[in-house]
Amino acid sequence: MTKKITIEPVTRVEGHGKVTIHLDDNNNVVQSRLHIVEFRGFERFAQGRPYWEAPVLVQRLCGICPVSHHLAAAKAMDVIVGAGTGEGLTPAGEKMRRLMHYGQMFQSHALHFFHLVSPDLLFGIDADPAIRNVIGVAKEHKDLAVMGVMMRKYGQEIIRATAGKKIHGTGAIPGGINKNLSDEEKDFFLKGDDPMNIDKMIEWSEASLDFFKDYHSKHKDLIDNYATFPSNHLSLVRKDGALDLYHGVLRAVDAEGKKILHDVDYQDYLEYIGEEVRNWSYMKFPYMLEYGKQEGWYRVGPLARLNTAEFIPTPKAQKAFEEFKAYTNGKPNNMTMHYHWARLIETLHSAEIIKELLNDPDIQGDDLVTKGTKQNEGVGLIEAPRGTLFHHYKINERDEITMANLIVSTTNNNEPMNLAVNHIAKDWMNGQSEITEGMMNAVEVAIRAYDPCLSCATHALGQMPLEIALYDKNNNLIDKKRK
Amino acid sequence: MSEKVKFTIDGKECVAERGQNLVDAAADNGVYIPSLCHLRDVIPAGSCRICNIKNAGRIMTACTTPVEQGMEIENDISELNDMRKAIVEMLFVEGNHFCPACEKSGNCELQALAYRFQMMVPRYPYEFPIKTPDTQDSRLWIERNRCIKCKRCIRTIKTEDGKNIFAFQERGHKVEINIDHELAAGLSEEKIQEATDNCPVGSILKKGTGFSQPIGTRRFDKEAIGSDIEKVV
Numbered sequence: 263m264t265k266k267i268t269i270e271p272v273t274r275v276e277g278h279g280k281v282t283i284h285l286d287d288n289n290n291v292v293q294s295r296l297h298i299v300e301f302r303g304f305e306r307f308a309q310g311r312p313y314w315e316a317p318v319l320v321q322r323l324c325g326i327c328p329v330s331h332h333l334a335a336a337k338a339m340d341v342i343v344g345a346g347t348g349e350g351l352t353p354a355g356e357k358m359r360r361l362m363h364y365g366q367m368f369q370s371h372a373l374h375f376f377h378l379v380s381p382d383l384l385f386g387i388d389a390d391p392a393i394r395n396v397i398g399v400a401k402e403h404k405d406l407a408v409m410g411v412m413m414r415k416y417g418q419e420i421i422r423a424t425a426g427k428k429i430h431g432t433g434a435i436p437g438g439i440n441k442n443l444s445d446e447e448k449d450f451f452l453k454g455d456d457p458m459n460i461d462k463m464i465e466w467s468e469a470s471l472d473f474f475k476d477y478h479s480k481h482k483d484l485i486d487n488y489a490t491f492p493s494n495h496l497s498l499v500r501k502d503g504a505l506d507l508y509h510g511v512l513r514a515v516d517a518e519g520k521k522i523l524h525d526v527d528y529q530d531y532l533e534y535i536g537e538e539v540r541n542w543s544y545m546k547f548p549y550m551l552e553y554g555k556q557e558g559w560y561r562v563g564p565l566a567r568l569n570t571a572e573f574i575p576t577p578k579a580q581k582a583f584e585e586f587k588a589y590t591n592g593k594p595n596n597m598t599m600h601y602h603w604a605r606l607i608e609t610l611h612s613a614e615i616i617k618e619l620l621n622d623p624d625i626q627g628d629d630l631v632t633k634g635t636k637q638n639e640g641v642g643l644i645e646a647p648r649g650t651l652f653h654h655y656k657i658n659e660r661d662e663i664t665m666a667n668l669i670v671s672t673t674n675n676n677e678p679m680n681l682a683v684n685h686i687a688k689d690w691m692n693g694q695s696e697i698t699e700g701m702m703n704a705v706e707v708a709i710r711a712y713d714p715c716l717s718c719a720t721h722a723l724g725q726m727p728l729e730i731a732l733y734d735k736n737n738n739l740i741d742k743k744r745k
Numbered sequence: 746m747s748e749k750v751k752f753t754i755d756g757k758e759c760v761a762e763r764g765q766n767l768v769d770a771a772a773d774n775g776v777y778i779p780s781l782c783h784l785r786d787v788i789p790a791g792s793c794r795i796c797n798i799k800n801a802g803r804i805m806t807a808c809t810t811p812v813e814q815g816m817e818i819e820n821d822i823s824e825l826n827d828m829r830k831a832i833v834e835m836l837f838v839e840g841n842h843f844c845p846a847c848e849k850s851g852n853c854e855l856q857a858l859a860y861r862f863q864m865m866v867p868r869y870p871y872e873f874p875i876k877t878p879d880t881q882d883s884r885l886w887i888e889r890n891r892c893i894k895c896k897r898c899i900r901t902i903k904t905e906d907g908k909n910i911f912a913f914q915e916r917g918h919k920v921e922i923n924i925d926h927e928l929a930a931g932l933s934e935e936k937i938q939e940a941t942d943n944c945p946v947g948s949i950l951k952k953g954t955g956f957s958q959p960i961g962t963r964r965f966d967k968e969a970i971g972s973d974i975e976k977v978v
Contacts (some may be wrong), residue, residue: 281922310878311846312880312886312950312952314848314952314953314955314956314957315846315955315956316955317956318845318846318848318956319845319846320844387869425960426959426960426961427960430845431960432956432959432960433959435955435956435957436953437919440956440957440958440959442958494770627817631957658883659951660880661880661886661953
């Protein structure tokens, strides 16, 4: 008789989901799935609202990286008010938005690595869950915990200075921004009391990266072989191939590094990207139309970005990038746990970019908004912490939104997360007579590498956790774990 | 020539011109009587009832009550404040007020009063009425979901020859604000801005300008509603 395991809720991820694992008579994994069980409906209730409200309304999808939605919607609205994309904004408009975005990237990556992931690395995947959490980190590794909390705080303060609030601000408006950076704010971030200044943040970012590399050198088998599988990778890149998290063209490479989406204008994303619906999850499965549902799926996020980009335009992160690329001889990196490595390189890059922007006089300019000839449709793309985020809106002559389509970062990672779950379920559970909490956490570790935000991904309203269920071959529930 | 009269509000001695309405007279003496529909120098409507005070034991609207010599007014007392809070709560449940995405947030007098009265959750069930915004005008978005029927727009925004731009339509519970699009087309940009500014909530919006004021600089970001009056004298 086969069994079905349910892990519900999956913990230390954003949003609510569950994992089901089907076992046969010999306790071998037959099938496993990550189900997203929330539904929200933002695409529907944005309809009828004024277009200028979208950046503020739609960011309510999430409290972790609302800035991504705020900016993606604002970028779409830039097109609608005739300000164009990217280069169309005033220097102050674009650079304030970039500062907001890189501040967010910095705080979100810090949150993910220190609060959500570090307990697995510091205590072990199958350690006692009573210790394997952020409180355990604070007790046993105080310096790391303080670093994580203060890095997140610094990023959040950047968001507050640019968006007006740390969560759900209003800074980005169609065609630009509603404020510049004051002298007081600039000095606070550049020369704040220790540790709240950018030089300390760069130093800590390097220390975080060193911590991971040291861990990697001691746990190569875990980091290199955990849920590793080949895939396509997709992200925005700057026109010259540089890593750019705010704006660029859409590029994808295959598992061998061959370019398969050729730096296209994201206004035309519908020509390249499709979404498949499966009846067991509220989260859709995006894929590249040219390569079909079977072959066209891809990964997004830090790992994908470092696979598509040719270089990083800041010195310290570039050095780290070269080391990262050398590890796979310049080929795309398909190791799931290397998401953490890539994420920490991006954290360092974000800190360097923040310093550049803070020292740029343009960011204190007074010309904040660009307007042109109004359009009835606009697409905004941004590289959110978790990956490429698509916002697409249409409006009518009365300024009402008539259509909204959101493809959220985590949605783009749906297929790879399912594959990762399948890999780990097989590696850890095949043939085992008893399913332990450690085995189930192993599945979560694979999901956690993608830093999924399940609330965003379904645009859903609900609680945060995720569960795992175990079923027999007749689909009878025999075990269920909820955390 | 105007005649000065003396009166008290919660025991505080005040002086005002005879016949001045109590809300303005109180403000001139550093006393805040909360109100939503009242605007200084505009004929009062007495429609929102937030400014209810007690005069000789009777509850009456301060905006429609002229000051008289020797009046002893009760204002900041728990009975009245709870009544005012209840009205604010009713206004919230009778409309669709989603502050998180409203561009008037921070400048909204209804929201500011809810904060002043420390409203946590309304005591009445939400009605979630179905309202349709009027979005036809090229410059104004009439957001009926948030209208509190204060009539400020009806009373203050008129054509140069005195014709009303705004009016109520329907009756009773169904009453809603309406706009004469033909007349509105002739309004100056200043009048459009005045219509937006006079609306105590986010019901009359100047199109395409929302959220242009940064958080931290909005009217009630730093000071609670009424505190500007209470600081005077």
